[in-house]
Amino acid sequence: MTALDGPARAARDAPSAVRHEIYWRSTEPVAPGPPLTGDVHCDVAVVGAGYTGLWTAYNLKRAEPSLDIHIVEAEFAGAGASGHNDGFVTPTIGHSLEGLVGRFGPERAKSAYALVGRSMLELGRFCKRHGVDAELEPSGYFQVAASPAQVRRLEADLRLAERLGSAAGLELYSAAEARDRIDSPAIHGAFKVGGSLINPHKLVRGLARVVRELGVTIHENTRATRVERTAKGPVVTTPHGRLSSDKLLLATNAYQHRFWPFRRKVVPVWSYAAVTEPLTGEQLAQVHWPGREGFVEARNFIVFGRFTADNRLLIGGGPAPYYYGRDMDEGRHMDNPSATAELRAILGRYFPQWRHLPFTHAYGGCVAITREFVPHVGSMGPDVYYAHGYCGNGIAVTHTTGKVLRDLMLGRRTAYTDLLFVDGAERGFPPEPLSFAGARAMTALMAGKDRFPGLLRHLPD
Ligand SMILES: Cc1cc2nc3c(=O)[nH]c(=O)nc-3n(C[C@H](O)[C@H](O)[C@H](O)COP(=O)(O)OP(=O)(O)OC[C@H]3O[C@@H](n4cnc5c(N)ncnc54)[C@H](O)[C@@H]3O)c2cc1C
Structure with missing residues (x-):
């Protein structure tokens, strides 16, 4: 593509003038909470405090307030895509409506769009109800x-x-x-x-605050270095402690390929x-x-x-x-x-x-x-769950996924667990x-x- 302007542009975009940092982070400072130290056992463990992990914790806690839920996050809540996306709240699932209809047929695509459309509305209601100032503009x-x-x-x-x-x-x-x-x-x-525009960083930071207020523990600066299934259930190893649980959700999205079963999936x-x-x-x-x-x-x-x-x-x-x-x-x-x-x-x-x-x-x-340009959401056995691969359209879809994962973990069969991207036939990418x-x-x-x-x-x- 040819640039429309010449020397003035080059001067203005001189490296010293431009910061190569995520703009949204400058809108609200972050002070990461303490890391996990020692060994903890809980009902549900989550790796990754982006929208997926946080919406799942939010929905689980509202459905079953007694659940003990711990999230380990490598940096801080919202350090990944959730804190630095472009803030378009879109109804798109995966890459395009056309692709979805081609793969799953019009009826299933339509039901999926209806649930994601509902998420778009609920996002706004969530912000109002919990005083989350995500700078939401309903302009679409x-x-x-x-x-x-x-x-x-x-x-x-x-x-x-x-x-x-x-x-x-x-x-x-x-x-x-x-x-x-x-x-x-x-x-x-x-x-x-339709839809809206938001400040993604403020949304994820606000969501983390609400989730903490519901009683969920978020261990920031806590990277999962190993995840394994033991006789007593899944165990997450981190630099200063281990988190064992009855159920585990891997919610690291673009980082998910670093876990062995997903190395080719995303x-x-x-x-x-x-x-x-x-x-x-x-x-x-x-x-x-x-x-x-x-x-x-x-x-x-x-x-x-x-x-x-x-x-x-x-x-x-x-x-x-x-x-x-x-x-x-x-x-x-x-x-x-x-x-x-x-x-x-x-x-x-x-x-x-x-x-x-x-x-x-x-x-x-x-x-x-993902290879199919559709998110992968599902379970591996009775105790390990995963969700990743939103293909650049995840603000509303992760909200829906939070309900899918809630229902899968609670053993409920609902319209959410029947969604077209749940436990689908997932193909992998070839090795390098x-x-x-x-x-x-x-x-x-x-x-x-x-x-x-x-x-x-x-x-x-
Ligand atoms: C540049 C960009 C622009 C986008 N624009 C839009 C948009 O305009 N509209 C839209 O709908 N979607 C958009 N998206 C997509 C959307 O942001 C994502 O789909 C969504 O944020 C995914 O949320 P998540 O929680 O699954 O992943 P993430 O937000 O990436 O969360 C994963 C978390 O896991 C943590 N983590 C990783 N490895 C470990 C580990 N070993 N141990 C512990 N924690 C770990 C990370 O630090 C991170 O916080 C965009 C994405 C990007 C990257």
């Missing part, structure tokens, strides 16, 4: 098309939603109508998706974002954008933008690299100059008036991808170097389809 977002080919893709999405009977309120906006909502020359058409793929300084009133007035909705461009490598509560502009997306050997090293990959340059070009393409706005933060994080080669080939194919949708339209998404 627009799925936008930036080319005639993408308009056709939006039309196909709408036809599919109609087939499922869930197109009520969805309407395709022409370029002029869409630009009346977000005045960008890049936009050729759009439709509005791969971490990097996703980048950049955040500007807060816009002044004068700068905001340069672009007509009255509803503050987010936007997501309808392509394989999505491109998106939104405001933060303090009127910064967050731009994200572009290529999503996979690094050899499932490399998640933040020291090596948090700063990706070519991703930052691409995000600068996207900003210029969407909002030429703002193309020189300095970025204060440019950073990446790992999205957990095949994973790396496969990821390269898939990336090239998806990028090619974004650039030449007409030529490659016979290939599956």
Whole structure:
């Protein structure tokens, strides 16, 4: 992609001016709680204090208040994707509705979307009820098309939603109508998706506070170094103590491949974002954008933008690299100059008036991808449970998963345990170097389809 601006851009994004840290963490300081010391036995142990682990603990505790639940977290609650995602609360399960319908059929896809839709509403109610200020804006977002080919893709999405009977309120906006909502020359058409925008870090920190208030113990700075099944049940070893339990949930998402049974089941793929300084009133007035909705461009490598509560502009997306050997090293990959340059070009393409706005933060994080592009949620025997692989759409789905895991652990058969991604037929990725080669080939194919949708339209998404 060609950058729209030249030398000024290079000066503004000079390494010294941009912090390669997650923007959201600057919105609320974190003081991690004490680690686990000594040996503890409990009813339910959880590894990982992100949305999955926390929603599961929340739902279990509300269903069975007497349960003794302990969570071990390597860093602090929300240190993973839950604290640094882009805050689009979407109904999407896995990669796309189209993919889900293709794999599971329209009826099962429809029921799953109904439960995730309910989670989207319940998220807002949870925040109100427990005084969690997640900076939730119920504005939702627009799925936008930036080319005639993408308009056709939006039309196909709408036809599919109609087939499922869930197109009520969805309407395709022409370029002029869409630009009346977000005045960008890049936009050729759009439709509005419900949902909301949140500050992910404040949501996960608030959720951790509520879970603690319910009586759950969260041991921060406590990395699980070994997990094993013994005659007395599952045991988690950590540097200063062991946690044994009747039931164990592994909820480390993109890190889950580090546990042996999941080494091939999930791969971490990097996703980048950049955040500007807060816009002044004068700068905001340069672009007509009255509803503050987010936007997501309808392509394989999505491109998106939104405001933060303090009127910064967050731009994200572009290529999503996979690094050899499932490399998640933040020291090596948090700063990706070519991703930052691409995000600068996207900003210029969407909002030429703002193309020189300095970025204060440019950073990446790992999205957990499964081979089927659908989350994996289930159990291994009677006492070990797992959930991972939300494919970059996990804010609402993890809320639903928290109920699935509650019901699985309590031995209940409900609409949640019947969801299409529960105990599914899960395929794995090949070992290296095949994973790396496969990821390269898939990336090239998806990028090619974004650039030449007409030529490659016979290939599956
Ligand atoms: C950059 C990015 C942008 C995204 N944007 C969106 C979005 O806009 N909308 C959306 O719906 N979804 C988005 N997602 C996806 C969403 O954030 C995730 O699906 C969701 O947060 C997953 O929650 P989790 O609890 O399963 O995993 P995580 O939040 O990653 O939690 C796992 C936890 O496990 C801990 N851990 C790891 N290993 C160990 C160990 N050995 N011992 C103890 N603890 C351990 C980690 O520190 C971490 O806190 C995005 C993800 C990323 C990475």
